[in-house]
Amino acid sequence: MVNNGFPSKACANCQKRKIKCDQSKPACHQCVKAHWSCPGYRSGVDLCFRDETKGVTRKYQAYRPKRPRMSASDASSGECSPNSNALSPDVSPSRLDMDVMTRAVSFFFSQYVHRPLASSERFQPGPFEYLPSLYARSQPDGPLVTIAHAAALASFANAGNVPSWMQQSHRLFGLGILKCRHALANPVDAKSDDVLASIMLLGIYETIALKGRETMRAWSQHILGAAALIDFRGPSQFRDRVSIQMFLQIRRLIVLSAYQLQKPVPFSLKKWSTWLECADVGGNCEVVHLSNRLSEIVEILASVRSLIRASQTRDIIAVSSMLLPIDSMLQSWQDQLPMSWGSRSDPARCLEDCSLHSHFEGMPFEVYPDLYIASLWNNYRGARILIHETLLSMATSASNTTTFDTKQLCATINLLRQMTAEICLSVDYHLRPGPNASPYNSSCYQNEIATDSIPGSELLLWPLFMAEEPLHATNRRQLLEIIDVDIYNSSGYSCYVKSQRRASNFSRFSFAENMLLSLLVAAILDFCWVTQSVKLPVVDLGYGLHQAIAYNDSLDFYNFSNIRYVRAPTGNLRFTAPQPPLANRTVQNGSSGGTCPQSYPVWYLCGLALLSGSINSTDACDASLIPKPDSTEREDCLFLDVIVPKQIFADASTKQATGAPVMVWVYGGGFTFSKKYEDGNPAGLIQRSREEDPSGKGVVYVTFNYRGGAFGFLSGPNVQSNGTANAGLLDQRMALEWVQHYIHLFGGDPKQVTVFGQSAGAGSIMHQITAYAGLKGPAPFRRAILQSPGFEPFPSHWEQDNLLHKYLGLLNVSTIQEARQLPFASLSAANVELVAGSPYGTFTFAPAVDGDFVPSLPGNLLAQGNYDTSVQIMTGFNAHETLYFTDPDSTNNSIFVSSISSTFPGIQPSVANYVAQDLYPPIFNGSYPYASFYERAELTLQESAFTCNTFFLQEAAKLAAGYGYRFSVPPAYHGQDVAYTYYNAATAGHGVNATIALLMQRFFTRFALSGDPNRKGDAVTIPVYQPSDKILDLNVTGLDVVADPNDNARCRWWQKSLYY
Structure with a gap:
């Protein structure tokens, strides 16, 4: 080995x-x-190598099978005679006949590169298929030709057992290294295909000519050197098919070498891999994609093993949590393989002819479609062996074995046996000659050389040596015999394989450790009948890996919590549109997440306190009601959760499955507070979806955080010139786009997404339906359920800029850029203070018209038809939405007019007067739906902020069937229906009418499953809204179809937006 x-x-x-x-x-x-x-x-040059010629010769003679001696006639009838200097082992290396080199190159190409097929002049390609064309066009005295000659001569020397040729190959190899160094010093030559191929050939030479376990490590070092050269070559390395073929092979070998060496995959490989598309390869797209996916998984394994090695941890629980999710990913990869990639047994070629193979006796060889697929299978098996051998080795050094999961260790042992057996049964076939192998007639050593192995099949040797590692895979001596005897006949490999076989003390475990492990394994095997506990699966999102944090055994679903869907909106990303997440291939399980900054109006907290009875009068309504910041509040809060039934998740790995419908919840909170999990547990919804789904599988549930308050809804010209208005709406859009791109990995169908939400969440959905005035394609969902859709239209640009200056003033800065440099605590405190002083019935922040995502108010866009008309609509509102949103002091006309001005700061005096005198006149004789000043103020706020929005949506949904309901269960105040949406056994008896709750859940899940909330034969149904404008009234006194009370002149006036 070089310098070894x-x-x-x-x-x-x-x-x-x-x-x-x-x-x-x-x-x-x-x-x-x-x-x-x-x-x-x-x-x-000589000092670069140890002369192993004598050692190789001794090993060859020791293991060389006895063969019939050639008769004199046989010897003389050949193409060369015993006196031929061309093939004499005693020939001086300096006098090497060029005919020998020609034959050596031909032999090398036929065994390591490609060989002619018997039926035609075509060639069966190997992994180095690019080499012949490069060799043909290279300079005769260049590094590629020199190193190719060294490798060729070494392979020929091994095949014929000619030590002098091997010695000459050493000299050529040393000369090739010098030429490589000279070429690398030239920036132009260093980028050539010849130099990169030369480095690859250096590694090939190592595996052919040298000995010892370190040979594999040396090969890997050459491969990682090639990775550095890839980065230097840049995009020019994709200029032609030969360059692309070379890159693809190197990419696979780099990943393989990285996990062999327990090193991370070089960043250069990740960077330049993105330049390649399937069309560039010109091959089978399915093969390319599956190969890339395996490389990605193995890359993760390499990084994790590197981390384990660096930390020197011996905690098997911690290591298991890192390695077992990767093992699950590998199993998922195998499940996706096409049927055509499977192996077939060859009963005519089984191991029963060798008495040494007692463990595999009678088992047939496994034959794969081609070498590349066989190599992929064994790389997969090798990766799993690395994972489970690591776990098994840690079991030997554990001081308290009772803490180990004996079922998992039992499974580990059995899997090691399975993987090693499959490797042994696959490698052997592709390396040893078939029964009709023809000799290589160009050599006097024809009886020593067979040429029926597949070109490049030396790549399969690595998994075989890996199969030798596991202590309990099978009897180690039997494995050594498979390596030494069966593969011996493969041309060019006999000496190579013998030299690779490790000494008898190769075990990485001491005698005491082996004894401990044997006792431990014996105890574990007694428990092999126990059913293995459910493994928490890992989903590969491309940019990251996420493991389920929990499995609900009673309800049979996984919880994938706190999945990052955008980059952390911190620093210079504050007050800007969300950005795609950065890549992080470390497995995350959602144990750490966060909630977005929370802020509450004092009037809102006062109303809740009065309803709950914690205070008795409004005199106690002050800033003392504001809760202290939660420890989970942070800017880095943009995460989502996926709750998926186990059967749906299992179907994600099958090609036949079409995917399950998806329900995405958007929480409310006045655009200033709340969080993704606050509204309730979706267990009841999922259970109802299973009951209503003919397949019994149900739906996938998703919910997410989005920015609120100043963090998500600052707006106005100054914001848009230095950031982005409506950042919170854009967070929502990114989450919904995430669902479109990734939900299929969990078993969901992106074409069957239903968004549902309440209050500001439903108001957000309304903005999502009308986003970009419908000019940028369909919405990222098919159906929408809007419960009390609410928002207060933000005032003029002047008011928007004025709010910005108030916020900056609290921060004691003058620009948004300065605010970006402040600590989070300062920004959050200013946000809390600003929202706390909101006028009664308002929240200070809300979506604003920005000319882009919100080109106009949603009511206007719906009336004009500027929205996604394909979305199916279902709406609901509560009978007394603004029961505690209304100022208790609304007892006369002047206070009413004042409240209109505070709610709509940009309203003209004449328009405010029209609202007070004509739209909601102070007439309490029963001709209007209010009987007092308070009820008048309540209805005004209810219609303008909530219920008229449902009318706008239903009127716009004339082209598609819309459905509506009114929630009238007393007291029917805003938000009361959320407990019904999330009803489950845990909430039974907490003021929720179970009959109505179950009915609502059935309506919702049926709508998500099919677009129709009704079932044939049901006693209670929701009527189609058009043409009669009818809705279903849900009340404890009855379930009745009624006319929509929002179909009135007041709502039609509000839709004109004359107040804005």
Whole structure:
């Protein structure tokens, strides 16, 4: 091996006597003293290698099978005679016949690159299929040709057992290294295909000519050197098919080498891999995609093993949590393989002919469609062996074995046996010659050389040596015999395989450790009948890996919590549109997440306190009601949760499954507070969806955080010139787009997404339906359920800028950029203070018209048809939405007019007067739906902020069937229906009418499953809204179809937006 073992620089006499040599010239001191003729010193090139010729010869003779001796006639009838200098083992390397080199190159290409198919002049390609064309066009004295000759001669020397040829190959190899170094010093030459191929050939030479376990490590070092050169070559390396073929092979070998060396995959490989598309390869897209996916998984394994190695941890629980999710990913990869990739048994070629193989006796060889697929299968098996051998080795050093999961260790042992057996049964077939193999007639050593192995099949040897590693895979001696005997006949590999076989003390475990492991395994095997506990699966999102944090055994679903769907909106990303997440291939399980900053109006907290009875009068309504910031509040809060039934998730790995419907919840909270999990547990919804789904599988549930308050809804010209208005709405859009791109990985169908939400969440959905005025394609969902859709239209640009200046003033800065430099605590405190002083019935922040995502108010866009008309609509509102949103002091007309001005700051006095005198006149004789000043104020706020929105949506949904209901269960105030939406056994008896709750859940889940909330034969149904404008009234006193009370002149006036 190159520079391995620090070869002696002493003269030959001193080396034999094992004494110190002063290396004096022309004769060393020891030789002068002994009156010997000093033989001098080897050249620098010779010092790169140890001369293993004698050792190789001894090993070859020891393992060389007995073969029939050639008769004299046989010897003389060949193309060459016993006196031929061309093939004489005693020929001087300096006088090497060029005919030998020609034959060696031909032999090398046929065994390592490609070989002619018997039926035609075509070639069966190997992994180095690019090499012949490069070799043909390279300079004869260049590094590629020189190193190719070295590798060719080494393979020919191994096949014929000619030590002098091997010695000459060493010299050519050293010369090739010097030429490589010279080429790398030239920036132009360094980017050539010849140089990169030369480095690949250096690794090939290592595996052919040298010995010992470190050979594999040396090969890997050459491969990682090629990775550095890939980065230097840049995009020019994709200029033609040959370059692309070389890159693809190197990419696979780099990943393989990385996990062999327990090193992360070089970033250069990730960067330039993105330049390749399937069309570039010109091959089978399915093969390319599956190969890339395996490389990605193995890359993760390499990184994790590197981390484990660096941390030196021996905690098997911690290591298991890192490795077992990767093992699950590998199993998922295998499940996706097409049927055509499977192996077939060859009963005619089984191991029963070799009495040494007692463990595999009678088992047939496994034959794969081609070498590349066989290699992929064994790389997969090798990766799983690495995972489980690591776990098994840690079990031996654990001080308290009772903490181990014995079922998992039992499964580990059985899997190691399975993986190693499958490797042994696959590699052997592709390496050893078939029964009709024809000899290589160009050599006098024809009886020693067979040429029926598949080109490049030496790549399959790595998994085989890996299969030798596991202590309990099978009897180790039997494995060694498989390596030494069965693969012996493969041309060019006999000496190579013998030299690779490790000494008997290769075990990484001490005798005591082996004894402990044997006892432990014996105990574990007694429990192999126990059903293995459910593994928490890992989903590969491309940019990251996420593991389920929990499995609900009673309800049979996984919880994938706190999945990052955008980049953290911190620093310079504050007050801007969300950005795609950065790549992080470390497995995340959602144990750490966060909630977005919360802020509450004092009037809102006062209303809740009065309803709950914690205070008795409004005199106690002050800033003391504001809760202290929660420890989970942070800017880095944009995460989502996916709750998926186990059967749906399992179907995600099958091609036949079409995917399950998806329900995405958007929480409310006045655009200033709340969080994704606050509204309730979706267990009841999921259970109802299973009951209503003919397949019994149900739906996938998703919910997410989005920015609120100043963090998500600052707006106005100054914001838009230095950031983005409506950032919170854009967060929502990114979450919905995430569902479109990734929900299929969990078993969901992106074409069957239903968004549902309440209050500000439903108001957000309304903005999502009308986003970009419908000019940027369909919405990222098919159906929408809007419960009390609410928002207060934000005032003019002047008011928007004024709010910005108030916020900046609280921060004691003058620009948004300065605010970006402040600590989060300062920004949050200012946000809390600003929202706390909101006028009664308002929240200070809300979506604003920005000319882009919100080109106009949603009511206007719906009336004009500027929205996604394909979305199916279902709406609901509560009978007394603004029961505690209304100022209790609304007791006269002047207060009413004042409240209109505070709610709509940009309203003109004449318009405010029209609202007070004509739209909602102070007439309490029963001709209007209010009987007092308070009820008048309540209805005004209810219609303008909530219920009229449902009318706008239903009127716009004339082209598609819309459905509506009114929630009238007393007291029917805003938000009361959320407990019904999330009803489950845990909430039974908490003021929720179970009959109505179950009915609502059935309506919702049926709508999500099919677009129709009704079932044929049901006693209670929701009527189609058009053309009669009818809705279903839900009340404890009855379930009745009624006219929509929002179909009135007041709502039609509000839709004109004359107040804005």
